[in-house]
Amino acid sequence: MAKETFEFQAQTRELLGLMINSIYTNKEIFLRELISNASDAIDKLHFASLTNRDLVADGEDYEIYLKPDKENKTLTVSDNGIGMNRDELVENIGTIAKSGTKAFLEQIKKAKEDNADLSEKELIGQFGVGFYAAFMVAKSVVIVTKKAGEQQAYRWESTADGNYTIEEAEKDGRGTDIVIYLKDEFVGSDGDQDFTDNYNLKTLVKKYSDYVRYPIKLDYEVEETPKDEEGKEIEGAEKIKRIDTRTLNSMKPLWTKNKSEITEEEYNEFFKSQFHEWENPMEIFHTKIEGALEYTALLAIPAKAPFNLYHSDYEPGIALYSRHVFIMDKCKDLLPDYLRFMKGLVDSPDLQLNISRELLQQSRELKTIGKALEKDILKSLERKLKNKREDYEKFWNEYGKSIKFGIYNARFSGEGLTDKLKDLLLYVSSKEGKLVSLKEYTERMPESQTDIYYASAKDKEAVEKLPQMELLKEKGIEVLYMFDQVDEFAIEALHEYNGKHFRSVSKGDLNLSDAESEQVKKDNEEIAKESGDLMKDIKEVLGAKVSEVKLSSRLKSGAVCLVAAEEGPSLAMEQTFAAMEGNGAPNFFKAQRILEINPHHDLFNRLKSLHAAGGKDGEDFKDYCDLLYTQALLLEGIMPDDPADFAAKLAKLMAR
Numbered sequence: 001m002a003k004e005t006f007e008f009q010a011q012t013r014e015l016l017g018l019m020i021n022s023i024y025t026n027k028e029i030f031l032r033e034l035i036s037n038a039s040d041a042i043d044k045l046h047f048a049s050l051t052n053r054d055l056v057a058d059g060e061d062y063e064i065y066l067k068p069d070k071e072n073k074t075l076t077v078s079d080n081g082i083g084m085n086r087d088e089l090v091e092n093i094g095t096i097a098k099s100g101t102k103a104f105l106e107q108i109k110k111a112k113e114d115n116a117d118l119s120e121k122e123l124i125g126q127f128g129v130g131f132y133a134a135f136m137v138a139k140s141v142v143i144v145t146k147k148a149g150e151q152q153a154y155r156w157e158s159t160a161d162g163n164y165t166i167e168e169a170e171k172d173g174r175g176t177d178i179v180i181y182l183k184d185e186f187v188g189s190d191g192d193q194d195f196t197d198n199y200n201l202k203t204l205v206k207k208y209s210d211y212v213r214y215p216i217k218l219d220y221e222v223e224e225t226p227k228d229e230e231g232k233e234i235e236g237a238e239k240i241k242r243i244d245t246r247t248l249n250s251m252k253p254l255w256t257k258n259k260s261e262i263t264e265e266e267y268n269e270f271f272k273s274q275f276h277e278w279e280n281p282m283e284i285f286h287t288k289i290e291g292a293l294e295y296t297a298l299l300a301i302p303a304k305a306p307f308n309l310y311h312s313d314y315e316p317g318i319a320l321y322s323r324h325v326f327i328m329d330k331c332k333d334l335l336p337d338y339l340r341f342m343k344g345l346v347d348s349p350d351l352q353l354n355i356s357r358e359l360l361q362q363s364r365e366l367k368t369i370g371k372a373l374e375k376d377i378l379k380s381l382e383r384k385l386k387n388k389r390e391d392y393e394k395f396w397n398e399y400g401k402s403i404k405f406g407i408y409n410a411r412f413s414g415e416g417l418t419d420k421l422k423d424l425l426l427y428v429s430s431k432e433g434k435l436v437s438l439k440e441y442t443e444r445m446p447e448s449q450t451d452i453y454y455a456s457a458k459d460k461e462a463v464e465k466l467p468q469m470e471l472l473k474e475k476g477i478e479v480l481y482m483f484d485q486v487d488e489f490a491i492e493a494l495h496e497y498n499g500k501h502f503r504s505v506s507k508g509d510l511n512l513s514d515a516e517s518e519q520v521k522k523d524n525e526e527i528a529k530e531s532g533d534l535m536k537d538i539k540e541v542l543g544a545k546v547s548e549v550k551l552s553s554r555l556k557s558g559a560v561c562l563v564a565a566e567e568g569p570s571l572a573m574e575q576t577f578a579a580m581e582g583n584g585a586p587n588f589f590k591a592q593r594i595l596e597i598n599p600h601h602d603l604f605n606r607l608k609s610l611h612a613a614g615g616k617d618g619e620d621f622k623d624y625c626d627l628l629y630t631q632a633l634l635l636e637g638i639m640p641d642d643p644a645d646f647a648a649k650l651a652k653l654m655a656r
Helices: 010-020 031-051 084-094 101-112 128-135 197-209 264-274 364-387 389-413 416-426 438-443 462-465 470-475 487-494 515-530 532-545 571-581 603-616 618-635 643-654
Strands: 004-005 064-071 074-079 140-146 153-158 163-169 175-182 216-222 239-248 282-290 295-301 318-322 325-331 343-347 426-429 435-437 452-457 478-482 500-505 548-551 562-566 593-597
Touching: 010 532, 031 064, 031 074, 031 128, 031 175, 031 197, 031 318, 064 197, 084 140, 084 153, 084 163, 101 618, 128 140, 128 435, 163 562, 197 216, 197 487, 264 282, 264 295, 264 343, 282 364, 295 364, 364 416, 364 603, 389 416, 389 426, 389 487, 416 438, 416 487, 426 438, 438 452, 462 478, 470 478, 478 487, 487 500, 487 571, 515 532, 515 548, 532 548, 532 593, 532 603, 562 571, 562 618, 593 603, 593 618, 603 618
Parallel strands: 064 216, 318 343, 452 478, 452 500, 548 593
Antiparallel strands: 004 163, 064 074, 074 175, 140 153, 140 175, 153 163, 216 239, 282 295, 295 343, 318 325, 426 435, 426 478, 562 593
């Protein structure tokens, strides 16, 4: 057969161009792809041989061989798998048979149109590029292959110029040899970019293909002194050279061993080395499931949360393997986002992968595995909370915010997630200053108490200084302290716990039904009747800053406080959205601010005097109203709109 010349399919030409023009800066990925292809070829032969033993007539010692040649600037990746004939070379190499690489091209095009940076971190593992990755490092590539059970071998060659050739060839035994004629910068260079260097090749195999089930072999030239019949080295004898063939991969992943065979130290060292952790993990989950869906999971909760865990640049995800071959570094769709802190891997032969090894992420199998793992993790956390409280509190201090985000986001999922997570919540309590669960809080509530009280501020000290807290402390009512921005959003999503509703000390009525509180309300109603014009004029002076001005039944020694209406966002929520928006919260996230004034404070009497003397138009009355409102803002940790004006009015008052 004469040499035939073919043109690559248009999309294949486009892909080759992208490879050569360095869409991937991480060139080393090509070796992972070629080794994975070789492993697949052996898998296919093994499967076919179950019904046709003639295919393995020349042996079943499956192996993958790496043959670097520094002098000729080549690297050969060989396997004794199924091999290809002429038609399969055209179909598998000359065209893109599946949609995975098409999707790869579409993402590249979109990124270019949007002028977006698309790094190898976003691409590697997301879209396998198989054989074509070789052209990232190659001047040209030669394939010599013979299909198992056939006699004729074929030689394929291309320089990625848009064409390739196929001709008949000679080859001993079945399988495929891929000979990469390396670009100059990948031969003899310093560092890890020399792909003819044995050490570099061994490192890459360990990194990407250590758990391939077939031996990946490499020849080493070694020098040794001859030995006599007794095995002793012969003094003065000239050293002789020989070839030592070594297997580079372990072929036995840690996660495939029985738990009883693995020590705690081995687990810890695996996670520290595999996932770049400095400390031993808090907890390790090793699960092996067999049946209709088969998978092994080895997950861990790291000892410390990364500093950017809740930032947009953090990349959550679990590593995926299929038949011990590394597929994806960070699969974001396996576990829900509230478990973004989990690290580890899942290995399953049942993951749906196409020919370019793209993971079909929305597959039913992936969702089934993810739900099972989520359930295991939650059960473990529940046991830890119940039986190892100190350990759970360490977990909570690192990752509690993630659980809260899970509850908040649960309102969008509709999967009953709040019921799964609500008993994992812990909050600092005003009673002992320690962390308590909602269950513990409600179990020790007095029968007369109908609500779960909480207060929000930046820290414990700020909460305890809130004037709204004074009355509750005096009455011995336990209050939960909330310091994270997500807290109130989670509470809003949760709404109630075991029939008890949540009530903010800074929102709406406190709903205290004891005799003393009822008497205070009645007294305030009487004072309000007498001071109706005063309250109306304070509201008029403050204008749109507040939705209402009223006498407070929650204040003891404090003069004033700012609360939000029962319906709608709280003041803390408004500030959170304002920070997110940058230029203020959108209108639908504005709290309805209510200014509450203590009618038993001396300042209230001063306001009455100023109002009686000059009415609502009196300059001093206006200044006092504004200063009271600003004081209430500051007590909530909110900066006034015009600090300079506040300072000027305060100085004017102090100068009298």
